[in-house]
Amino acid sequence: MSTLFSSLQIGRNTLRNRLVMAPMTRSRADDASGVPSPMAVTYYGQRAGAGLIITEGVFPSPMGKGYVRTPGISTAEQGAAWKKVVDEVHAGGGLIFLQLMHSGRISHPSMLPGGALPVAPSAIRPAGQSFTAAGLMDFVEPRALGTEEVEAVIAEYANAARLAIEAGFDGVELHAASGYLPEQFLSSGTNHRNDRFGGSLAKRATFILEVLAAMSDAIGSDRVGIKICPEMGFNDLKDDEPVQTYSYLIEQLSGLKLAYLHVASSKAAFDYHSLLRPLFKGVYLLGGGLSKASAEQRIASGQADAAVFGSAFLANPDLPQRLALDAPLNQPDPALFYAPGAAGYIDYPASPKHTDTRALRIHAYGGAEAVQLDMLAVPVAGEGEVVVRVRAAGVNALDWKIRDGLVRDAFPLPLPATLGLEFAGEIVEAGAGVSGFAPGTRVMAALGGLGAYADYVLVSADKIAAIPAGLDDVRAAAMPVAALTAWQSLFEAGGLQKGETVLIHGAAGAVGSFAVQFARQAGARVVATARGVNAGLLRSLGADEVVDYQESAFWERAADIDLVLDLVGGATLQRSWDVLSAKGRIVSTAAPEIVAAIPAGKRGSWFAMRPDSVQLARFAEQVAQGKLQVLMDDVVAVAQAAAAIEKNKTGHGAGKTVILF
Numbered sequence: 001m002s003t004l005f006s007s008l009q010i011g012r013n014t015l016r017n018r019l020v021m022a023p024m025t026r027s028r029a030d031d032a033s034g035v036p037s038p039m040a041v042t043y044y045g046q047r048a049g050a051g052l053i054i055t056e057g058v059f060p061s062p063m064g065k066g067y068v069r070t071p072g073i074s075t076a077e078q079g080a081a082w083k084k085v086v087d088e089v090h091a092g093g094g095l096i097f098l099q100l101m102h103s104g105r106i107s108h109p110s111m112l113p114g115g116a117l118p119v120a121p122s123a124i125r126p127a128g129q130s131f132t133a134a135g136l137m138d139f140v141e142p143r144a145l146g147t148e149e150v151e152a153v154i155a156e157y158a159n160a161a162r163l164a165i166e167a168g169f170d171g172v173e174l175h176a177a178s179g180y181l182p183e184q185f186l187s188s189g190t191n192h193r194n195d196r197f198g199g200s201l202a203k204r205a206t207f208i209l210e211v212l213a214a215m216s217d218a219i220g221s222d223r224v225g226i227k228i229c230p231e232m233g234f235n236d237l238k239d240d241e242p243v244q245t246y247s248y249l250i251e252q253l254s255g256l257k258l259a260y261l262h263v264a265s266s267k268a269a270f271d272y273h274s275l276l277r278p279l280f281k282g283v284y285l286l287g288g289g290l291s292k293a294s295a296e297q298r299i300a301s302g303q304a305d306a307a308v309f310g311s312a313f314l315a316n317p318d319l320p321q322r323l324a325l326d327a328p329l330n331q332p333d334p335a336l337f338y339a340p341g342a343a344g345y346i347d348y349p350a351s352p353k354h355t356d357t358r359a360l361r362i363h364a365y366g367g368a369e370a371v372q373l374d375m376l377a378v379p380v381a382g383e384g385e386v387v388v389r390v391r392a393a394g395v396n397a398l399d400w401k402i403r404d405g406l407v408r409d410a411f412p413l414p415l416p417a418t419l420g421l422e423f424a425g426e427i428v429e430a431g432a433g434v435s436g437f438a439p440g441t442r443v444m445a446a447l448g449g450l451g452a453y454a455d456y457v458l459v460s461a462d463k464i465a466a467i468p469a470g471l472d473d474v475r476a477a478a479m480p481v482a483a484l485t486a487w488q489s490l491f492e493a494g495g496l497q498k499g500e501t502v503l504i505h506g507a508a509g510a511v512g513s514f515a516v517q518f519a520r521q522a523g524a525r526v527v528a529t530a531r532g533v534n535a536g537l538l539r540s541l542g543a544d545e546v547v548d549y550q551e552s553a554f555w556e557r558a559a560d561i562d563l564v565l566d567l568v569g570g571a572t573l574q575r576s577w578d579v580l581s582a583k584g585r586i587v588s589t590a591a592p593e594i595v596a597a598i599p600a601g602k603r604g605s606w607f608a609m610r611p612d613s614v615q616l617a618r619f620a621e622q623v624a625q626g627k628l629q630v631l632m633d634d635v636v637a638v639a640q641a642a643a644a645i646e647k648n649k650t651g652h653g654a655g656k657t658v659i660l661f
Contacts (some may be wrong), residue, residue, distance in 0.1 A: 004292070005324060005391060006472045007442060008051065008306055010283050011222030011259035012489075013095050013170050014469035015051035015306065016298060016426060016442045019320050022264075022287055022310035023054040023099040023173065023227070027069040027338040031133060031399040034059065034072030036081045042346045043510030046317035048092025048439055051306065054227075055085075057101025057175050061153070062113045064652075065181070066103025068133045069340060073160045073495060074099060079167045085166035093427070093440025097171040097259075098164040100157060100215075104181030105142035105190070108132050108236045118142040119149070121184050121191040121198060124180060126236040127541070131338070148193045150207065153181070158214035163222070171223035171259055174211060182208045183228075186245060189238035205249050212256055225285075226253065226262040227595025230276075231268035235501040243270060244467045247279065254281040262308065264288045277303055292322070294321045307656045318350040324389075327351050356377055358661070360453035360641050363416040365405030369641040371419065379458035381431035386461050388443060390425040392477035392512070393452045395641075398591075400649040402450070410592050412449065420452030424467060424476035425661075442467040444620065446480035448611040453641065457661050465617035470624040478630050478656035482510035483619040485589055485609040486565075487518055493607040494563045494587040498523035503558055503579065506567035507543065508534040510656035511589065513631045514619075515565055516541045527561070529554050529572075534654050541629060555579050566590055577602055631655025 008015040028037040044053055059065045059072045065617060072078050082098070105120035107128040112118065120142035129136040144204035145153065160328055163170045176182035184190040185207035191198045197207050208226075230246045231239075239245050244490060252537045261280045263273060264287030276283050286298055287308025311605050312395040313319050315332035321350055322329055328351075336344020357378045363369045368424030381387045399419050401407045419541045424444040437443065443464040451457055467476045489511075490496045502519050506512045519526045520542025528538045530549035547554045549572075560581040566573045569590035576586055585603035588594045596606045622628040636644045648657060 003296050004307065005320075006065045007467065007469050008283065008307075009469035010052065010225075011171060012220070012260070013052075013285060016093065016440055017051040017061050017320055018306040019051050019295075019323070020285055020287070020306050020308040021047055021050040021313040022052040022054055023175065024310055024314060024339065025056050025067060026345060027067060029069050029071035031069045031633040032308055033064070033077060034065065034070070034075070034087060035078050036071040038081075038084075039342060039346055040071075040081075041084050044085050044096065045088035045092055046346065046350070047313055047319070048089045048094030049318060049320045050094060050313065051320075053089060053094060053096040054308075055096065055098050056181075057099050058160075060100050060102055061156040063116065063119060064102035064104075064156075065111050066101070066107040067131050068111065069338075071398065072384060073100070073163050073167070074156075078625065079163050082164070082167040083171070085482070090168070091438065093438035095170045097173050098167075098169045099160050099173045099175050099227070100160055100164075101175040102153065102157070103137070104184045106130070106268060109136055109140065110134065110137065116143075119145050119153075120181070121145065121193055124190055126179070129234055140511060141498060142192075147197065150197050151171040154207070154210050155212050157211045159217040161215040161218045165219045171225060172215060172219070173225040173227055173262065173336055175227055176210070176214065177227050177229035177232060177234075177264060178206055179232070179237035180608065182211065182311075182645045183237055185328060187237055187239040188245075189240070197365045198269070201245060204245075205252060208249065209252055209253050209256075212253070212258065213445075216256065216258075218605065221257045224258050225262055227262040227264065229264040229266050229288075230272045231263070231270065232266040242268075243275065246276060250276050250279040251632065254279065258282060260285050260305075262287065263309070286300050288333070292326075302505050315348050317348055318365040322351050325351075325354070354456070358638065359418045360420065360638070361416045361418045361456075362403055365403065365408070367404065368642050368646040370403055371543045371645060373405065373638065374416070376454070376625035381429045381434075383432045384434060384461055385431045385458055386427045386434060386437060386443075386464065387429040388423065388425045388445075388457050388459060388464070389428045390423045390452065390455060390661045391473040392425070392658050392660050393420050393423040394477045394479075394481060395422050395425070395648050395659060396481055396510075396646050397648060399645045403645065408591070418451045418454055420447075420450060420454070422477060422480040423452040423457060425457075428456070430461070437461060437464065437466070442473070442476075444476040444480055444616065445613070446484055446609065446611045446616065463611045463613055465613045465620060468621050468624040471620055473661075474631040474635055474658050475623065475632070478510065479514070479619065479623065480616055481609060483628075484612060484615060485511045485607075487560070487615060487619070488565070488609055488612075489565055489587045489607045490515055490518055491522070491588055493605055494565065494585065496522060496524055496563050499525075500562035501525040501527060501560065501581075502563045502565060503529070503554070503561045503576070504565045504567070505528045505554075505572050506590075507538050507546070508631075508654040509567060510631065512565075512567050513541060513655060514569075514628070516543050517628055537631075537654060560584075563587065564630045566594075633657045635660060
């Protein structure tokens, strides 16, 4: 599975994928008031499918404005406009951070209150020109801030962070790149001060560190990120020893427990990512010139936790969907990047809506050859329903039993029928009356019926559970049927109590491995039957005794069993009656015929799992927290699905096989 589409925890927020929309100046705000344009609601809302959106640079105070038609976050009117943007992104299931950008000397008196001079660490005029309402104008010599004024600017950042959270933003990012005020303080070429904010490297870094500390105090460090871009050279920014400068800065950042570090690539010959990634003890966002392939490689290799895309998101509002389907990308029009109006802003088309879905179906009962791939229409969500784009689906024994017609009496169904009992994916459509879930929400479910082996699945919203951070789609798809079956058969059907002894047949399978863990958590003594090669694994999960059924007869080793959980059936089930205690009982999930074959004076029942989203959410959280393990046997592509189902019948390793869609 593409690492781009797994979840990621950033501070207190869970990203549904690892595609981050870069902060990009778009110059569509009202120039006089700094209020975002109503079009910004559409622009950011269109891109809510990103794991995280980072807004264009927003000035924290009027003196921080650096470009024409850029927005601020210092007035109630600005905050109210931003709230509409945030609400639209959240309605689409997205997350959004506000980037705080104080331009410092990269401004012009025509854009500042009362025609004031731009401010900077030192009165050093940058080379170049400013983009103003009257066109390009030469930069001017800035005014050096006094020490108390610097402290006031730090307070402005903290106030802006508070206003951003009040507007509903999920966090803020400090723009400390591109030659703006924070980088001006950091760099030796622009900071010639001799107070506590300049001189040595440690003092030059003080401004950035105190801004981050102030914002963290205001809103929590887990909602604060920072962007840097060493040796970018933009806006006439120079530093004598950039490797030393950024090494020191990142070493100081690691103790702040920030939400993330965002490092944009530059044209520098030095590989800053290889230097900085190991130094930062937190989430690392990497951006600059990435393709889908290079982003996946960076994440898979551990060089980054998420990939930041700029112009690709600008031109493709549905970039995550396009990358997932390897669909063609719109090309951006640079001539419209900063032009006022809708053109080049909210008129880039989304890809055509997917109308077909692959489905693994059987048209007649038979063997492996009976499973075939059909193309069906994508379902439409009705009231109380959602359509889920399936990313992964778990293989179960019932697949081949249904395929072979072995349970046609217990599970009558019209043919052709789509196989599959469980899945993990993300919602693409929510019907009327659905609350708590939105498009983009990562979910998992046991259907309680067939139909999971398809690209798009229609399911009742009351059957789905949100996938927590730290749980990837593969493991999420492997657990719904197994975890629910194990829990319900042990405690609801079997009534297992603390101190009792439970014998679990087929313990190394997906259901059995969860049953071992649940029984151990409940304080029961656990005896498991499995192949000897899996004995160590089962003991690590909590089994007190493991009987190798290839070497020993369990009925000669086990006695006084209070509950037998039969996941095998056949002769194993028949011999299990002999090992029961006086109060013993058998629950079988493998043999419906047990009901008609219970010996006199014995207790037994057949059990079939029922969907329960509340239970499933609880188990998923335990997996995410490391309190439960999901055993995996194999992960296969759709093309290998028929073979995977057959392998489940003829013999497989410990745990679950998952099919990727």
